[in-house]
Each structure stands twice: as C-alpha cells, then as structure tokens.
Amino acid sequence: MNLYLNTRDELYVINLEKVMFMQADDHYTYIYYVSGYKFMIPFGLSKIETAMTKYPDVSSFIIRLGRSHIINTKCLARINNAKQIVVLSDNKDNNYTLKVSKAVIKDITNRFTLLCDNQISENSSS
Secondary structure, three states: OEEEEEOOOOEEEEEOOOEEEEEEEOOEEEEEEOOOOEEEEOOOHHHHHHHHOOOHHHHHOEEEEOOOEEEEHHHEEEEEOOOOEEEEEOOOOOEEEEEOOHHHHHHHHHHHHHHOOOOOOOOOOO
16 A cells, blocks of 8 residues: 655655654654665655545554654554553564653553453463
C-alpha cells in the first residue's frame, strides 16, 4: 500500500507496509523502513497523517505516538513504562528506541492491553 505525496517538483512514494516509523523534524519527516533505509520528506507528520486517512486499512497497523512519531505496530518489540520508551525492531534485528511522554506510554499500553486476549504478566500466578 503506497502513500503518494507531491510537491511542485517531486512525487514521494511511501510504502506504508515497509515503514517502521516516521519521526518529525520541524516541518520535515524522516521515514525509516524496516530494511534500514532512511530518507527525509518535506512534509510534517500532520500532513502525512491526513493523507493516510484515505487508506482506512492503515489504521490497523500504523498509529501516531504524540507529536513526534508515527509507528508501524508490526515492528513493536517492547514498551517500557518506567523509562518511557517504545522499542521497534527492523528486519535486521536492529532496535530503535523512541523516547515518548508519559501520556503516550499510557495510551499505547492501554491500546495493546485491550488487544491482548491472553495476557501474561509478572504478577500472574503459575
């Protein structure tokens, strides 16, 4: 599934299924693919998010994390509440750590806790 964004001079094609995460940098966004490829586009996250609304299937695996990130939940490796980090993993077993706010950690933890049918926690009895 490709997202097409154009400027006056260029057309950018973003394969959303290959995106690991997107990171805001002022009015620009860095796109990180699961292959390790990284590039910058001259659009802010809000414009990208608006463009993605045309693809309803994307919301099942691409989510916004606060003001700075959009992630592919298929790449989610770990959430650490105490350290306020989200860890993503690419196809080459490289980990990417994203520092996020307490509110974002709470939101993403709640989303995934609700999705888990079979929860295992350190407090569960054996």
